[in-house]
Amino acid sequence: MGAYLAHCTGNCAKERGNSPAPYQLRHHRYNDSKSNCAKERNNPTGTPDTNTDFNRHGPARSKSKVNYLLSGIIWCGECNHKMTGASSSYLTKKSKEYKQKHYYTCNFGNRTKQCDNEKINKELVESHVLKELEQKIFNDSVVPVIAKKIYRFYHQQQGEYAKETRQIEKELDNINKQVNNLVNALAVGGIAIQPIIEQLKTLENKKAILETQLREWQIKSHKDIINEESIIMYLEEKKHLVKNKNPETQKRVIQEFVEKVIVSKECIDVLFKITVDLSGGGGGS
Numbered sequence: 092m093g094a095y096l097a098h099c100t101g102n103c104a105k106e107r108g109n110s111p112a113p114y115q116l117r118h119h120r121y122n123d124s125k126s127n128c129a130k131e132r133n134n135p136t137g138t139p140d141t142n143t144d145f146n147r148h149g150p151a152r153s154k155s156k157v158n159y160l161l162s163g164i165i166w167c168g169e170c171n172h173k174m175t176g177a178s179s180s181y182l183t184k185k186s187k188e189y190k191q192k193h194y195y196t197c198n199f200g201n202r203t204k205q206c207d208n209e210k211i212n213k214e215l216v217e218s219h220v221l222k223e224l225e226q227k228i229f230n231d232s233v234v235p236v237i238a239k240k241i242y243r244f245y246h247q248q249q250g251e252y253a254k255e256t257r258q259i260e261k262e263l264d265n266i267n268k269q270v271n272n273l274v275n276a277l278a279v280g281g282i283a284i285q286p287i288i289e290q291l292k293t294l295e296n297k298k299a300i301l302e303t304q305l306r307e308w309q310i311k312s313h314k315d316i317i318n319e320e321s322i323i324m325y326l327e328e329k330k331h332l333v334k335n336k337n338p339e340t341q342k343r344v345i346q347e348f349v350e351k352v353i354v355s356k357e358c359i360d361v362l363f364k365i366t367v368d369l370s371g372g373g374g375g376s
Contacts, residue, residue: 157176157178157193157213158338158339158342159176159193159195159213160217160220160221160338160341160342160345161176161195161216161217161220161345161349161352162175162176162342163346164345164346164349164350164351164352165195165216165351165352165353165354166351166352166353166354167197167199167200167206167208167353167354167355168208168353168354168355168356168358168360169197169200169206169207169208169355169356170197170199170200170205170206170208172197172198172199172200172206173198173199174195174196174197174198174211174354175195175196175198176193176194176195176213177193177194177195177196177210178191178192178193178194179191179192179194192212193212193213193214194210194211194212194213195210195211195213195216195354196210196211197210208354208355208356209356211354211359216352216354216359219359219361220345220349220352220361221333221341221345223361223363224333224344224345224348224349224363225330225333225334227361227363228326228348228363228365229326229327229329229330229333234323234326234327234330235319235323237322237326237365238319238322238323238326239319241317241322241365242317242318242319242322245317252308252311255308256305256308256309259301259304259305259308260305262301263298263301263302263305266294266297266298266301267298269290269294270291270294270295270298273287273290273291273294274291329344329347329348332344348363348364348365349361349362349363349364350362350363350364
């Protein structure tokens with residue numbers, strides 16, 4: 092069995108005036124203003140920021156690896172360029188210790204100064220995405236609904252595979268008839284041989300291509316044998332991986348189920364995707 096993929100969008104796309112794409116499930120908009128997020132972007136704990144920032148002139152940064160869970164999928168909503176993980180050092184006034192804070196920042200804005208979107212705290216945006224995954228994808232009441240939609244889409248795909256297979260078989264039958272007619276014409280004689288041979292070569296090439304395509308469609312139509320129960324089990328497994336709090340595992344699940352995170356001045360948009368791989372090797376698309 093192979094991988095199944097369906098993209099999920101929803102209300103936020105409609106608010107932008109876009110018509111929903113086929114097989115949409117969910118798209119959530121997180122509005123900063125509802126939770127005072129504009130003030131919390133770089134200070135999620137809500138404590139007074141009395142520290143001195145040493146973004147450029149502070150001490151050497153810690154060599155411990157920082158795992159940015161949204162690498163490659165977080166975008167700036169103001170200029171439509173990717174955001175990247177970054178960090179800066181600061182000196183605490185009370186303990187006089189150097190510490191680091193981590194965030195995502197618009198790479199295009201940093202380079203060109205043509206985007207004024209602010210950096211956003213790493214913990215804040217990652218926690219929000221994980222929370223949305225748990226509520227919108229791995230929620231006990233949502234999982235069966237998603238499984239049903241995936242299964243329905245799967246059957247639609249199987250119908251498309253069967254339709255394409257029948258079309259290719261029809262074309263192959265037509266080519267075989269043409270080949271037989273040309274061979275019969277050669278047997279009768281009285282016509283130029285070379286043009287007939289050239290036509291036969293062309294038809295044989297087309298036949299070889301169609302036969303390859305036919306095998307590919309036949310494989311597709313048979314390798315993804317899934318049911319709702321297996322989809323639910325798969326999603327439940329991923330839910331437990333998210334809850335184990337291991338950054339590496341959480342990152343793999345996020346990269347599998349989140350198509351894009353868009354950070355603008357007013358809100359955070361999370362665009363989900365559903366990938367179900369029942370081959371035993373984990374999800375992917």
